[in-house]
Amino acid sequence: xxxxxEPAPDAIAALYDRLxxxxxxxxxxxxxxxxxxxxxxxxxxxxxxALMQRTxxxxxxxxxLRAAVRNECYSLLxxxxxxxxxxxxxxxxxxxxxxxxxxxxRLGLExxxxxxxxxxxxxxxxxxxxxxxxxxxxRITNESVxxxxxxxxxxxxxxxxxxxxxxxxxxxxxx
Amino acid sequence: MSDTGHPEESLRDDDLREIKAVLTxxxxxxxxxSMRLSHEQKAPEGGHxxxxxxxSLAAALxxxxxxxxxxxxxRDVTTRVVAPSLAERQAVIDAVAQTFxxxxxxxxxxERLVMAAEEDRVEHDQRLVEVSQ
Numbered sequence: 001x002x003x004x005x006e007p008a009p010d011a012i013a014a015l016y017d018r019l020x021x022x023x024x025x026x027x028x029x030x031x032x033x034x035x036x037x038x039x040x041x042x043x044x045x046x047x048x049x050a051l052m053q054r055t056x057x058x059x060x061x062x063x064x065l066r067a068a069v070r071n072e073c074y075s076l077l078x079x080x081x082x083x084x085x086x087x088x089x090x091x092x093x094x095x096x097x098x099x100x101x102x103x104x105x106r107l108g109l110e111x112x113x114x115x116x117x118x119x120x121x122x123x124x125x126x127x128x129x130x131x132x133x134x135x136x137x138x139r140i141t142n143e144s145v146x147x148x149x150x151x152x153x154x155x156x157x158x159x160x161x162x163x164x165x166x167x168x169x170x171x172x173x174x175x
Numbered sequence: 176m177s178d179t180g181h182p183e184e185s186l187r188d189d190d191l192r193e194i195k196a197v198l199t200x201x202x203x204x205x206x207x208x209s210m211r212l213s214h215e216q217k218a219p220e221g222g223h224x225x226x227x228x229x230x231s232l233a234a235a236l237x238x239x240x241x242x243x244x245x246x247x248x249x250r251d252v253t254t255r256v257v258a259p260s261l262a263e264r265q266a267v268i269d270a271v272a273q274t275f276x277x278x279x280x281x282x283x284x285x286e287r288l289v290m291a292a293e294e295d296r297v298e299h300d301q302r303l304v305e306v307s308q
Contacts, residue, residue, distance in 0.1 A: 012283065020210060020279065025203035038210055042279045046286050093201045100200060109197060128198040153191075160194040 015061060016045060022130070023069045029125035030073040030118045034091050040072040066140060070122075077118055112162035120155035127152050210279055264289065 020041060027037035044065060092110045095101035113121055119141075126132045126140065127148075137148045272285035 016279070016283075021206055024206040024210060028203045034204070034207060038207060041206075041210070042282055045279055046282050091204055094204045096200055096202055102200075105197065106201060109201060124198070125203060128195065129202050156191045156194055159198075160190050163194055163197065 015048075019062065019065055020045070023065060025129070026066065026122075026125060027069050027073050028092065029113075029121045029129070030070070031076065032092060032114055032118075032121065036076055037073075040069055040076065044068045044072055070140070074118070108163050109159070112159045115162050116155050116158055120151045120158070123148050123151040124155045124159075 023044070024037050024041050027040045028034060031037050031040070047068070048061065048065065090107060090110065092113060093106050095106065113124070116124070122141065123137060126137045127134070132140070134145050134149050134152070137143075138145045141148060268282070268285045268289050271288055272281045
């Protein structure tokens, strides 16, 4: 029988269903490695169970889990023998609408994203893919608004430069 | 505009709008199958949904019975083998998780079992102390 303070399996499952996918995507954009991103999210959710025994407010877990995933990601990046980022080409992005998927364009964008440092990819993920404001991103990353806005612009400039040379882009620019 | 190598000087806002537009067509890839969410595993609506629903229900019942039996066995095993060091504890969790398959749910269940076993162990030790007194 469960103890009164033990988190209900349904609550854990609901939290997992709601947050595992966005947290995986967040980790994926920082680490650029599906395997590492999966490991990080798994570790965070397992450690979360112990925390849930101390707090019953599941709603407050969103920010905690994102911060935990972020810490795990950057901790992993600091390790010397990490998998090479080049190995993930083709597994970093997906089209919002599957029917509109342009393989050349997607791979070109992936290659461009892989040239960015993790901190810039993180801001691109939070701003362009998740739609956070710079204020919110500053709170998540514990940086100033100017810093995250600068990272975003640098990232866009770098993406544009690398992406401009892809076959798909060249094709789109033809009259 | 000349390209001096400094990103801020090399492109205009018009150029950036293009890459922003490209970004809106994509998002980071979905998690792998081992992390699939429970609501994505439900039967789809349509002509075959009732059949799939019954098959899913039967499979779920079988899985529940197996889970119950496995849980009982592993709870007993973990109660006996839960070790004092963190590394050994992690090894126990890994071993139990492997028996449940792969992915997060297996690890979560393994962690829960080991924690339950640890609590049982503490209660057992407490009873021994009380009896000895």
